[in-house]
Amino acid sequence: MRGMARRGMRLTVGLLVGAGTVAVELPFIVLSGIALLCVFVWPRGRRKVLEPVMAVARWLIESARRRLQFGGADFAYGYDDERALKYLAVRWLLGLLGAGVVFAALTGATIVLWASTVWTFTHVEHPVDVAETGVGALFLLFLSLQAVFGVAALEARLARHFLGPTHERELKRRVAELASSRAGVVAAVNDERRRIERDLHDGVQQRLVALGMLLGRAVRSKDEAHAVELLRQAHAESRQALTELREVAWRIYPTVLDEAGLQAALETVAERSAVPVRLTWRLTREPEAAVATVAYFVVSEAVTNAVKHSCAEGITVTVDRNGNILSVRIQDDGWGGANASGSGLFGLARRVAALDGRLRVDSPVGGPTTITAELPCA
Template sequence: MLGIARRGLRLTTGLVLGAVMSAAELPFVVLSGLSLLLVLAWPRGRRVVLKPVAVGGRALTEANRRRLRDYITTETSDAYADRRALQYLSLRWSLGLLGIFVLSAALIGAAYGTAWVFILLFREVRHFDTVVISGIGGLFLLFLGMQGAFGVAGLEAKLARRYLGPSHQEELERRIEQLAASRAGVVAAVNDERRRIERDLHDGVQQRLVALGMLLGRALRSQDQQRAGQLLRQAHEESGQALAELREVAWRVYPTVLDEAGLRAALETVAERSAIPVRLDYELSADPEATVATVAYFVVCEAVTNAVKHSGAGLITVRVARGEDAVLVCIEDDGLGGADASGSGLFGMARRVAALDGRFRVDSPAGGPTTITAELPCA
């Protein structure tokens, strides 16, 4: 709810600024059109007029690009032609006026929707039905106004992408760069995983097996039956520990429960094995496809492991939900915060998510909480 309120406030600020800017854009468009019309048949004069018009148009367009980026979260390209900027401004001013009309309607609705409180407190009510009807009507107008504000913001974004968005060539180049970076990230992640498995086997299971062999050898050479029995019991315990460590390594490589029982069961196992209490909110009605489920599992597993090691948290909350064409995975802990997004653990998670063309965010202010969010595209 708080996030929706913040988004609404940000969009409202963007629309108000857009309305203010339309007061400059409309005269600019009118004067520019008249100036160009007067010199339409005069090439030299047209070139003279076009230069200041292009400078002014680019200045207004750049101001709009900053507004769109900061308040409507719409990114555009700076490689647009002057002609496209003028076309954009010739339409943009109308959306600025529409935005102020919509916000005015919302303010009027808010005034009528809350006026009944002050009327009941400070005035004697003679026509209670009129007060109720005006309050309901005001709230309905407020609802329509806020929906209209979101609609105008959407039109602003579409108009900007239409005239200021990256070209098809730029999109292809950006996509090639993303694919190259994600491929390099996948290769690096595979190599890191191989090194980690080798280290776990060498420092853990291999040492256990060496100790097991030594115990069995000593038991075979011992002439004392009691001592040999004691060595065999130690060897039996060592074999159990080696088997447990081998299962742990295999689990970290890939949990079989993910294929056998699904993502929910695998995440429940992660929660059970955690040294810190983990609350799991699993809101998917059906498991996603295997690749998405695998990445979601490893993101949660790595995030929980990092929280246990570094956060000092008392509770970890894991939420898995369905978004619009994506699976949303959110891990939050109530620890000290200050997580380094460039650290090996978080960077590895980001690479896994990027391999699926997903989005990965880390929010970890000093003092906490730390929130890790992954959006994994799925059918």
């Protein structure tokens, strides 16, 4: 409820600012149209007139872009001069409509406040009239507030239609993103293979070599007590090798993710961490397998990095969903200064990008470090 009220206030302010810019946009469109009409058949003159016209148009559009972002409408921009002028030629109508909606809302709120004040603090001679006026004003306020959201959404759609990239440009951008994410996935797979090889070589393989040497010495030993001691050491090495092999297998892919779901897998990450991890789970159902896998590795890698490098005393993991976006947020109270371009976080960014997601790293020196992954899901 509080978030809805805050968003409504931001949209109302945006509509008021948009209504104010009509005083600049409307004269600009009229004067620009007259100027361009006068030099319509003169190419050189048309170019000279277009330069200052487009300079002002870009300034107005940049103001509109900041205003729309303030209201929560954030999208890619890619427009030419013609589409920019078309947008300004139409936008002032929505500016006036927004001003009317806000005025109606303020009028309704004022009348409701007046009616409630009169009813509470004065003697009402005609209570039915005051009640009818208050109810009508309350209804007007309700409709006006709904209209605030409607006009703001309509203005965002108008801006996206005229100022957003064309279908052809959007397809080219999409193809470039897919090519980049595919290359990133291949690189991430190769990095993961190298890491697995390094873990096996430096850990399990060394344990098995030591185990073989101990067994060989036990076989060759002529002292029974010494042979028993060597066998005891070999048994300890075999148990350690098995533990490390399980660790490697867990890092490759945890079976609990398929058997019990993402929540159980993240709870296991929290239990295995050397630093206390508090998990907040706000989903009503498990996400699909591909999304759950990426979310798991984001949390696992972020927790591992925090334990190794940040000297954190506590880590918080929050899994939430906003519409079709799964949000995974990991925050630690460590030293901060994490390098977003480092191999670990860069590999996570490539994993997230493969699902058309977005990874943000906020790690000022002194902390805290916050890693947020936003993953599209059905």
